[in-house]
Amino acid sequence: MADAETALLLARIQFAFTISFHFIFPAFSIGLASYLAVLEGLWLKTGQDKYLNLFKYWLKIFAMAFAMGVVSGIVMSYQFGTNWSVFSDRAGPIIGPLMAYEVLTAFFLEAGFLGVMLFGMNRVGKGLHFAATCMVALGTFISAFWILSVNSWMQTPVGWALNEAGQFVPAASWWTIIFNPSFPYRLVHTVIAAYLTTALVVGGVGAWHLLKRRDTPEVRTMFSMAMWMLVLVAPVQVVVGDLHGLNTLAHQPQKVMAMEGHYQSHPHGAPLILFGIPDSEAEMIHYSIEIPRLSSLILKHDLNAPLAGLDTIPRDQRPPVGIIFWSFRIMVGLGVMMLGLGLLALVARLRGKLHDWRLLHRCAVAMGPAGFVAVIAGWITTEVGRQPFVIYNLLRTADAVSPIASPAVGASLVAFVIVYFTVFAAGTWYILKLMAHAPAAHEPDLADAPIRSAGITPAPSVGEGR
Amino acid sequence: MDLTIVWALIIAFAVAMYVVMDGFDLGIGILFLGFKVGKERDQAMNAIAPVWDGNETWLVLGGGGLLAAFPLAYAIVLPALYAPLTAMLLGLVFRGVAFEFRWRDPAHRRWWDAGFCLGSLVATFAQGITLGALLQGISIEGRAYAGSWWEWLSGFSLLTGASLVVAYALLGATWLIWKTEGRIHDDARRFAAWLLPAFLLFVGAVSLATPFLEGQYYQRWFAWPGLLLTVLMPLLFGGAALTAWEGIRRGWDWLPFAAALAMFALTLAGLGVSIWPDVIPGRVTIWQAAAPYESQLFMLVGSLVLMPMILAYTAWSYWVFRGKIGEEGYH
Numbered sequence: 001m002a003d004a005e006t007a008l009l010l011a012r013i014q015f016a017f018t019i020s021f022h023f024i025f026p027a028f029s030i031g032l033a034s035y036l037a038v039l040e041g042l043w044l045k046t047g048q049d050k051y052l053n054l055f056k057y058w059l060k061i062f063a064m065a066f067a068m069g070v071v072s073g074i075v076m077s078y079q080f081g082t083n084w085s086v087f088s089d090r091a092g093p094i095i096g097p098l099m100a101y102e103v104l105t106a107f108f109l110e111a112g113f114l115g116v117m118l119f120g121m122n123r124v125g126k127g128l129h130f131a132a133t134c135m136v137a138l139g140t141f142i143s144a145f146w147i148l149s150v151n152s153w154m155q156t157p158v159g160w161a162l163n164e165a166g167q168f169v170p171a172a173s174w175w176t177i178i179f180n181p182s183f184p185y186r187l188v189h190t191v192i193a194a195y196l197t198t199a200l201v202v203g204g205v206g207a208w209h210l211l212k213r214r215d216t217p218e219v220r221t222m223f224s225m226a227m228w229m230l231v232l233v234a235p236v237q238v239v240v241g242d243l244h245g246l247n248t249l250a251h252q253p254q255k256v257m258a259m260e261g262h263y264q265s266h267p268h269g270a271p272l273i274l275f276g277i278p279d280s281e282a283e284m285i286h287y288s289i290e291i292p293r294l295s296s297l298i299l300k301h302d303l304n305a306p307l308a309g310l311d312t313i314p315r316d317q318r319p320p321v322g323i324i325f326w327s328f329r330i331m332v333g334l335g336v337m338m339l340g341l342g343l344l345a346l347v348a349r350l351r352g353k354l355h356d357w358r359l360l361h362r363c364a365v366a367m368g369p370a371g372f373v374a375v376i377a378g379w380i381t382t383e384v385g386r387q388p389f390v391i392y393n394l395l396r397t398a399d400a401v402s403p404i405a406s407p408a409v410g411a412s413l414v415a416f417v418i419v420y421f422t423v424f425a426a427g428t429w430y431i432l433k434l435m436a437h438a439p440a441a442h443e444p445d446l447a448d449a450p451i452r453s454a455g456i457t458p459a460p461s462v463g464e465g466r
Numbered sequence: 467m468d469l470t471i472v473w474a475l476i477i478a479f480a481v482a483m484y485v486v487m488d489g490f491d492l493g494i495g496i497l498f499l500g501f502k503v504g505k506e507r508d509q510a511m512n513a514i515a516p517v518w519d520g521n522e523t524w525l526v527l528g529g530g531g532l533l534a535a536f537p538l539a540y541a542i543v544l545p546a547l548y549a550p551l552t553a554m555l556l557g558l559v560f561r562g563v564a565f566e567f568r569w570r571d572p573a574h575r576r577w578w579d580a581g582f583c584l585g586s587l588v589a590t591f592a593q594g595i596t597l598g599a600l601l602q603g604i605s606i607e608g609r610a611y612a613g614s615w616w617e618w619l620s621g622f623s624l625l626t627g628a629s630l631v632v633a634y635a636l637l638g639a640t641w642l643i644w645k646t647e648g649r650i651h652d653d654a655r656r657f658a659a660w661l662l663p664a665f666l667l668f669v670g671a672v673s674l675a676t677p678f679l680e681g682q683y684y685q686r687w688f689a690w691p692g693l694l695l696t697v698l699m700p701l702l703f704g705g706a707a708l709t710a711w712e713g714i715r716r717g718w719d720w721l722p723f724a725a726a727l728a729m730f731a732l733t734l735a736g737l738g739v740s741i742w743p744d745v746i747p748g749r750v751t752i753w754q755a756a757a758p759y760e761s762q763l764f765m766l767v768g769s770l771v772l773m774p775m776i777l778a779y780t781a782w783s784y785w786v787f788r789g790k791i792g793e794e795g796y797h
Contacts, residue, residue, distance in 0.1 A: 064566050070519060071562035075555045077526050081533065081544025082551055088544075089609055092537020093757040097765045100534040103527045104772040111523045112779045115516030116786055123786050163758065165609065167537070170760045402545040408615040412552045419556050423563055430570040 007406040008398055011083045014413040016383075018075055020376055021420050025069030027375045030144055030191065031198025032062050033137035035225075036117075040130050049441065050217045057218070057439035058202075061431055063118055068427050070111075072420070083409070087390055087400035093169045094160060094177060095150045102146035110139035121445065144191055152183035154391050155382070156251045168391070181251050185244040186382070192237045193378065196338060197371025199229035203341075204368020207361035209438040218439035220355050223364070227354065231342035237335065242298070248385075249299055252392060254313045255385030258324040260295055261285045262309040269293035270307035275329070278321045283311065285325075319387045327380040334374040341367050469762040473535040474745070474752045476769060480531055482734050484524035486637070486727060491518045493638020495561055495586020496631060497657055498579060506650045507579060509791045513645040515565055516787045520780055522558070534765055538609060538755040539745040546604045546611040547596050547618055554592035560585030587631065594630030598623030601740070602679050603748050622675055629668035636661040637730065640722040643714070647790050651717075658714045658722060666707055669733060676740060682748050683740050695739060703732050 036058055043051035077099070080088050113135040121129055158180045159172030170177060206223030209215070249256045257263075261273045263283040272295040276288030296305040310318055341363055348357045390397045491514045501507045514521075533540040544551060564582035568575045595618060602622050605613035639661055642654035677684045686692045706728040713721035745752045756762070 067563050067566045071559040074526060074558060077529050078544065078551055078555060081540045082548050085541040085545045085610065088533055089537050089541035092533050092540060093761045096534030096537055096757060097761050100530045100765050101768055103523065103530045104768060107523045107526055108776045111520035112776065112783055114519055115783050119516050120786055169758045174764050403610055404545055404548055405615055408548050415552065415556055419559055423559055426567060427563060430567060
């Protein structure tokens with residue numbers, strides 16, 4: 001392999017590795033920040049201590065997840081330049097302002113109020129503290145808004161023109177660019193996925209303690225809340241996912257062809273391939289189990305609608321089918337299981353056995369990490385599915401990479417792998433340790449938890465400071 | 467109005483904010499292992515725990531703003547500094563997680579403390595190297611970086627790297643003088659008394675070396691009207707240094723930090739004189755690298771509304787955590 005090809009491959013692996021690791025944390029903290037705001041709001045409204053205890057319990061976990069999200073996120077904001085400089089130069093005039101808005105409207109908001117949220121409970125009033133929590137939650141959402149707008153523009157670019165330097169420059173209103181065709185669907189689908197991920201984690205932790213017979217009021221409440229979230233939101237996600245798929249079919253047909261495993265065109269209704277082994281050389285799915293015409297029904301809402309296959313796409317413009325075929329099935333399979341868990345919980349609730357049915361609790365524990373897997377699988381589907389382009393149909397990934405020699409990229413990749421596995425494995429372990437004890441009455445603060453020997457202290461006297 | 471100039475000033479402001487605000491965070495990290503295990507280290511950590519994340523965000527604005535307003539510069543500078551920037555990012559990982567991790571794992575607290583210190587040190591050294599590499603010049607061909615991946619390495623860039631370590635450490639020590647009392651306050655004063663002369667030596671060395679890197683800097687500083695500044699700068703700098711020295715010696719709370727800030731401001735202003743109006747010194751001007759007018763305008767509208775808000779709630783957050791950090795929890 002030529003050096004340039006090696007360097008390109010290494011740069012792609014590095015990006016995939018660092019973004020996948022990074023995405024785990026916001027997928028959790030977006031939902032958790034909102035959950036914390038709800039808990040604090042309920043505490044202020046009802047005055048019940050269990051909500052405050054739950055707030056303090058999850059706040060400690062949030063602080064860990066958020067810190068890991070921040071440090072892995074800064075890596076991303078520089079990697080566009082270090083490893084994908086041609087992309088940065090050419091797309092900068094369009095995606096740059098959107099990312100700058102993410103910093104200005106989201107990152108500063110989160111960071112500015114995080115200190116008060118974590119350490120300020122005894123320094124500002126309850127109302128102000130609640131406002132700070134809401135600002136952090138709002139910040140996580142705004143962050144998702146801008147970065148998904150950038151990603152969506154790269155998937156469905158609109159409102160651009162080329163200038164004489166070969167840069168993509170804005171040629172329509174910014175509204176058109178921000179709300180590009182795939183953005184609304186991707187935003188809603190991703191944010192709901194984050195909420196589901198959080199609900200599954202909260203539900204899993206609650207179920208774990210119920211199984212261990214530590215059914216404090218806090219544990220019962222959080223399990224119940226998580227199961228409500230699941231039963232209400234999982235069905236919505238199915239509908240949104242379907243709409244997102246239809247949108248993809250309209251704008252990025254070859255991605256859907258790869259998801260479906262349709263190498264051949266089907267002029268009289270395409271089958272839904274449930275499982276099989278894709279073979280891109282032979283252009284066929286081995287050992288496939290399929291339901292006739294169902295794919296046409298799902299994608300075109302008509303049993304006999306014709307569907308084009310990858311045979312209509314030149315080979316050098318096809319995404320790698322094997323990865324997408326499987327990642328898509330993992331995501332959908334987990335989604336169906338989430339729906340099932342929600343229904344199971346609903347049945348248990350109606351029969352008054354929500355907190356006693358051990359089978360339900362075992363299922364909930366098993367599904368605890370499912371959200372992360374589904375989110376990563378979905379992300380792989382959409383990102384690999386737009387290959388070989390980084391800006392769909394306009395700029396190939398191979399043409400977007402920095403002129404960096406392969407030893408440099410290889411060395412940085414090894415360094416990232418070692419550091420991420422060390423640091424984030426430790427962080428995940430600490431989070432699991434925090435989850436291992438049940439939330440209970442008199443939940444300690446972040447600042448004066450027994451493990452923290454000194455906290456942030458209030459101003460000792462008036463007139464100090466400034 | 468020329469929005470390119472406005473954006474150059476905004477980016478310069480973001481970088482300056484970052485250097486000053488994360489400067490004292492990283493400086494405390496650099497000095498961290500010099501503090502006694504236990505209360506002293508806890509206090510040093512708590513002096514920045516509520517604000518470090520906001521401080522670091524200015525780095526993201528500097529990078530993101532550069533991509534948005536001067537995409538060509540972003541696309542050339544970042545590959546040119548591949549190795550130091552990667553090291554900086556990894557250093558910042560260890561620095562950032564230490565704030566939470568060290569409290570969660572007393573058995574390995576020393577490891578995370580060491581990671582906090584080493585991460586801060588590496589990140590700072592890499593930032594200093596970045597500055598030196600930019601000043602000494604970058605190889606460019608067409609619209610891309612054309613040098614090797616170790617072009618940044620030189621005696622000069624190592625000098626600027628070491629200088630920034632000392633500079634941040636001084637800023638961190640003076641922040642602790644202001645924010646703490648008791649043993650750690652005394653320790654910080656002791657450190658600052660060493661760091662201030664060392665800082666002056668390094669600034670002197672860099673200042674003497676810079677004008678001789680390329681013709682451009684020489685002409686700026688030794689021809690009229692730059693000469694006026696060349697004469698004025700050491701005077702102002704000397705005044706600030708003397709003030710800092712007196713503040714440290716007498717243990718005045720906020721004065722050493724304020725004087726250190728003044729020295730940073732003068733240094734940054736000096737850099738501005740050296741570089742302006744280039745975005746990559748000696749190679750690419752701000753106008754050559756600028757994003758189109760529509761991009762600049764779109765961001766400027768938001769920035770004019772958002773920047774004052776950001777500064778306001780950042781100030782509020784500092785106000786909430788004003789005063790001295792105590793030795794024990796709440797007193």
